Amino acid sequence: MKKVVTCSQMKLLDHGTIHNMHVPSLVLMERAALATAEEIRKYLEKKNGSGNLKKERILTVCGFGNNGGDGIAIARLLHLAGIRSEIYLAGNPDKMTEETRHQWDIAMSYQVPVMNNPVWDEYTVIVDGIFGVGLSREITGNYKEIIDHMNEAPAYKAAVDIPSGIHGDTGAVLGTAFEADLTVTFAYKKRGLCLYPGRAYAGRTVVADIGIYDRDRDGSELASKAAWHIEKSDMKTLPARKPWGNKGTFGKVLLVAGSKGMCGAACLSASAALHGGAGMVKIQTVEENRIPLQSLLPEAMLTSEFDEEANKKNLNWCDVLVIGPGLGTEGSGKERMLWFLENGAKAGKPVILDADGLNILAMHPQWMKFIGEQTILTPHMGEMSRLCGLNVSELKEDPVARAYQYAEKSGGVLVLKDACTVVTDRNEKLYLNLSGNSGMATAGSGDVLSGIIASVLCMYLSCEEERELSYKAAMAVYIHGLCGDIAREKKGSHGMTAKDMIEALPEVLKLAEVQSKG
Numbered sequence: 042m043k044k045v046v047t048c049s050q051m052k053l054l055d056h057g058t059i060h061n062m063h064v065p066s067l068v069l070m071e072r073a074a075l076a077t078a079e080e081i082r083k084y085l086e087k088k089n090g091s092g093n094l095k096k097e098r099i100l101t102v103c104g105f106g107n108n109g110g111d112g113i114a115i116a117r118l119l120h121l122a123g124i125r126s127e128i129y130l131a132g133n134p135d136k137m138t139e140e141t142r143h144q145w146d147i148a149m150s151y152q153v154p155v156m157n158n159p160v161w162d163e164y165t166v167i168v169d170g171i172f173g174v175g176l177s178r179e180i181t182g183n184y185k186e187i188i189d190h191m192n193e194a195p196a197y198k199a200a201v202d203i204p205s206g207i208h209g210d211t212g213a214v215l216g217t218a219f220e221a222d223l224t225v226t227f228a229y230k231k232r233g234l235c236l237y238p239g240r241a242y243a244g245r246t247v248v249a250d251i252g253i254y255d256r257d258r259d260g261s262e263l264a265s266k267a268a269w270h271i272e273k274s275d276m277k278t279l280p281a282r283k284p285w286g287n288k289g290t291f292g293k294v295l296l297v298a299g300s301k302g303m304c305g306a307a308c309l310s311a312s313a314a315l316h317g318g319a320g321m322v323k324i325q326t327v328e329e330n331r332i333p334l335q336s337l338l339p340e341a342m343l344t345s346e347f348d349e350e351a352n353k354k355n356l357n358w359c360d361v362l363v364i365g366p367g368l369g370t371e372g373s374g375k376e377r378m379l380w381f382l383e384n385g386a387k388a389g390k391p392v393i394l395d396a397d398g399l400n401i402l403a404m405h406p407q408w409m410k411f412i413g414e415q416t417i418l419t420p421h422m423g424e425m426s427r428l429c430g431l432n433v434s435e436l437k438e439d440p441v442a443r444a445y446q447y448a449e450k451s452g453g454v455l456v457l458k459d460a461c462t463v464v465t466d467r468n469e470k471l472y473l474n475l476s477g478n479s480g481m482a483t484a485g486s487g488d489v490l491s492g493i494i495a496s497v498l499c500m501y502l503s504c505e506e507e508r509e510l511s512y513k514a515a516m517a518v519y520i521h522g523l524c525g526d527i528a529r530e531k532k533g534s535h536g537m538t539a540k541d542m543i544e545a546l547p548e549v550l551k552l553a554e555v556q557s558k559g
């Protein structure tokens with residue numbers, strides 16, 4: 042897992058390194074500049090082979106904050122490497138920070154060329170050192186014009202720390218923003234580089250170690266408030282299947298799903314749970330679905346019984362409940378959701394509440410009392426809007442804040458599905474997901490996710506290692522994204538379907554097994 046920080050957390054870390062560890066600010070700046078210049082040089086060498094770089098011309102646009110100081114140092118390093126490198130100062134030089142002023146003096150001593158009226162399309166690389174984590178308001182006027190010129194230029198574009206104009210905490214565009222091909226960010230990814238639209242503006246993101254001291258690495262306040270993103274190497278921590286296990290010990294999933302004329306969602310969710318390694322899956326549905334479901338998915342069991350005795354038997358049997366795919370919001374769907382939500386909570390079973398399960402909850406907020414620490418809610422933006430009464434654009438302005446609020450209110454684990462899915466719980470554990478692609482925005486994708494979450498919960502059933510429910514949910518979201526990435530590779534983002542993601546699931550889980558064998 043890698044840490045993701047907010048701008049204020051990053052500033053605290055910078056401050057701590059400088060003032061508590063006595064590392065001079067200029068040392069950090071030099072390391073930031075070295076890392077960025079190195080990435081630019083690598084790009085140029087890839088483009089030109091090891092041949093000469095005479096045709097290259099680099100313009101670094103610098104603000105007067107420390108992001109500008111990084112920029113000036115980058116321009117100097119490239120100049121000293123014999124590459125044509127020029128500086129353009131955006132903003133009022135009288136307002137330069139002490140460090141940036143220092144960088145300016147060094148650059149002037151080395152006679153780094155300074156442009157006053159650059160011809161934008163003469164450059165092969167444009168570097169954005171205007172604003173970093175200090176951006177605090179909308180970009181307007183002269184700055185906006187400059188950024189628009191930079192965007193229109195045909196050059197390769199590299200951003201220092203974060204593209205100017207992207208809000209480092211929310212990923213929102215403040216007025217306008219630099220459209221980078223490459224962003225070299227320092228110490229940790231910033232939230233705004235993970236969330237959209239910021240992530241799209243950042244291009245390829247490289248995290249450079251610049252020697253920031255993080256006393257919070259293990260457990261104090263900043264670490265517990267930081268966000269995390271799961272990466273491929275974390276999959277080796279997935280519990281291995283015990284050689285002496287059987288289908289009963291690998292987890293039993295009860296799926297309360299499907300309604301008359303609606304069996305597809307139940308089928309996808311059940312199929313994902315089975316491909317994800319759940320030992321047994323039973324679908325509690327309506328009798329009309331028996332023939333299609335049993336023909337489509339003979340591995341799953343099916344029951345259409347719905348009375349106190351049968352329900353209790355099924356609830357006792359299962360380890361994990363999924364409630365909602367294709368359930369419908371009226372009639373038997375509502376009754377089935379209420380019975381299993383209420384009694385699942387009383388029995389302390391983990392419940393994944395998805396799709397129509399969430400829509401029914403939105404219509405009956407009094408049932409929120411059955412949501413607890415063992416409940417995972419998996420709304421997409423539309424369902425979240427119905428649950429919390431805010432419209433989708435309000436949610437998208439700051440999805441993390443809205444997710445925190447709802448997790449706190451509901452007491453459950455919230456999986457807020459979007460291009461960057463946010464997972465959080467009432468303890469403010471926060472995960473931002475970086476796997477997946479836009480091809481996954483297709484019918485049935487959410488049903489697949491609920492099945493994968495159920496299967497990941499099953500993996501941990503006979504495992505001694507304690508993991509929080511939010512971590513397991515985040516891991517499932519990450520796996521789901523990898524399935525989407527494989528499906529896109531095979532079928533392309535237009536043609537891939539939810540079924541392709543399920544087909545990719547064994548391949549993804551095999552990767553975990555290979556990794557854990559070392």
Ligand SMILES: NC(=O)C1=CN([C@@H]2O[C@H](COP(=O)(O)OP(=O)(O)OC[C@H]3O[C@@H](n4cnc5c(N)ncnc54)[C@H](O)[C@@H]3O)[C@@H](O)[C@H]2O)[C@@H](O)CC1
Pocket residue numbers: 055056059066067069070073104105106107108109111138171172173174175176177178179180181184201202203227251
């Ligand atoms: N010593 C440190 O603190 C380090 C800082 N580093 C760099 O410094 C950056 C942060 O530097 P700063 O905190 O100086 O902040 P920035 O360089 O991001 O700029 C902030 C300045 O811009 C102004 N500003 C903000 N939004 C504006 C807007 N929309 N229009 C016009 N002016 C606006 C602010 O009032 C402030 O003066 C990081 O992103 C990173 O690139 C790195 O060099 C590593 C070490």
Ligand SMILES: [K+]
Pocket residue numbers: 108169170171172173200201202203204205
């Ligand atoms: K920048």
